[in-house]
Amino acid sequence: MRKTDGRDAEVVVIGAGMAGLACAADLVAAGVRVMLLEAADTVGGRVATDRVHGFTADRGFQVLNTAYPQVKRRFDLRALRLRPFTPGVLVHTGGELRRFTDPTRRLRDSRDLLPGRLAGPRDLVALGVLSARDMLAPAARLRARPDGTTLTALADAGFSPAFVESFFRPFLSGVFLEDELETSARFFHLVWRTLLRGTACLPADGMGALPAQLAAGLPRSVLRTGTPVLSLTPDGVVLADGSELTAAATVVATGQSAAVRLLPGLAVPSGRTVTTLYHAVGRSPLAEPTLIVDGRRRFLNTCVLTEVHPGYSSDGRALVSTSVLGTPGPADEATVRAALGEVYGTDTGTWETVHRVTVQDALPAMPPPWPLSRSTRFAPGRYVCGDHRATGSLQGALASGTRAAREVLTDLRTSVPAPPRDGG
Template identity: 70%
Template sequence: MEKSTGGTRYDAVVVGAGAAGLACAGDLCAAGLRVLLLESDDAVGGRMRTDRVAGFTVDRGFQVFNTSYPQVKRRLDLKALRLRPFTPGVLVHTESGLLRFTDPSRRPKESRDLLSGRLASGRDLLALSVLSARDALAPASVLRGGADGTTLDALSAAHVSPRLVETFFRPFLSGVFLEDRLETSARFFHLVWRSMVRGTLCLPAGGIGAVPVQLAGRLPQDVLRTGAAVTVVTPEGVALADGREVRSGTVVVATGQRVAARLLPGLRVPDGRTVTTLYHAASRPPLEEPVLVVDSRRRFLNTCVLTAVQPGFSTDGRALVSTSVLGSPGPTDTDAVLRALGEVYGAETADWELVHRVTVTDALPAMPGPMPLSRAVRWAPGRYVCGDHRATGSVQGALASGARAARTVLADLRAGAV
């Protein structure tokens, strides 16, 4: 830690400076509380971190930034992030080559694969139109309150054909939910589809880590302390790894689910999804377009040329290709992915250099349907918990959970319950 807490007693201690913790701490500070935000790592962000590796900007796992999230609009200066968008839609590698799945209302001239029936039948096109219109136009509260099941149930109810499910939805959504059985909550699927129809997928110029850095920059001085690992939540506050204790009647645990379960014994948390992202450097880009590519054979989750989205991610002119796969593949599997990339991009990959590989355990909480879209943040008197595992596996879910925890803390303090 940067300095001793001495005899200071804080109104609230927030453990974990990921998106949820930053939102919670920010809202508590805005309400006038004396807050200490403790982060075990050397910087903020949690899973939203960016590194510089071999002259490239690489996120800790492939991540995109969705401009339509309400919490994002409320909390962030989007212009300062210097966002650059992906092309709306997705390229799907099929037996017929790369086919484009895109919203005809946005780019009708690029919807020939969809409109011609090469990718979807006329019935599928009608089903997609109804699904997208409903999810885009209905209030979010209606989608949250709808009947729940699995994503596969939702697609069946929307009359999407099994062919389109297997050709597009399963490979595409596997990269969104980090599972390939389409077992994720139907209500969450509808909210995600809504955000994609209404928003734009982008990348910040500084990588996804620029998002939590901006949130942290709005905190008052001396609120954030990095390198401060909390080992135990005590009756008086929290104990740190260096043996010191921070005193507070209010503690908010805003960590990932595994650490939260350790700090709050008895807390039930969902399983996590693990994903590995491979970053390859290529002498020339295999695709000039800033677009996400998925594989109908599901040999990987998704791939894209990051430098086609943000050219500044490379300092030497080489292209940076990101490819994500479920779990943690071994060397043989990694070689197979590279061969698949050669086929998908129609490029020679023998000279591609693997410059970085990152495996993220618990990258997302498992969200099998039916499931509640939010869980209680009050754990015990004066003890709270927030994070995407208490809401939905997204930046919106993490920020909203942090905001909810702050509201609950403030309500309890006003009521004298803490």
């Protein structure tokens, strides 16, 4: 490792979201002197949990998929006290709920997959072939496929337009945060693979427990919260209070908007915005931990979080989470409430709105051809990581942070500055 006498740190990492935490952890493990700076008072970025009126409400609807390689590598899953969702989803279509489930896990709940209910014979065959290929093929093969839109990929796989509209579009809208199915087909296949291989879960203390666990594994001298960075200098960074920190390398691990501010010329994708409404209900409207999607697309998805983890409520009331695209106004919220009454088969007039959170840039837009991983090198001594440099997922953020640490270590050890990159 090259000497950095007189520097505050060998590497400054800006942003203690999932990418920044992963990057800092790997650099620390390699013996690098790291300073991790976070503008907020807590770590996690968008992966955060609010405590509101006695309820545990994540910063938007989020789940942990146990099939993500980075999740397996980095977290003590037992300590998170995970509880699973039901494998599969309920689809509200034609005025009733139909169950779409993995028959290899819950055969007794697969009657709605019989021909003529959710899908016809052609679609069931296409579904079996698609699922077998995505689940069993090496991930590298999925990444190497020619790219296109998800909509085109589903048509090429043999699915009828009716099945795409009744199931794939409403379900994937909640995954991609867009309802045109214009997201990269390569990413779709990887997502489908993880859904088949893993289990969607929630930690007992909310998704904020994930970054908290990563932060707890860092030396106390590494992390500084409440420390916004104003700008970068040739030798390090300028903090909002005017002080300067010097470092051999700087990693920008913020969200994409802040990254552009710190790295002028950086090309980033547009972001998707999502709003999640949290309602308190006296009695659970659905006695199972299952996600519901709306075939009429009045909302993305809804579920009773307290059926997954009863501890998400401190007073025994049920907590219902519902997500919608964009930023709904009062009239839109009224439409959503009416739709929830139809879907759950109950009067929602007395449901209490206990929390509402809108997340800007919740996911990057990923149109084809989308590079599933990109170098984090931006300029000599400057790096950038985050899900916008990989894929819009927890896996993508952690993997990008991992790659940033690897590239920083390579450049520090060779003492050769990284070659300038274009803004992409």
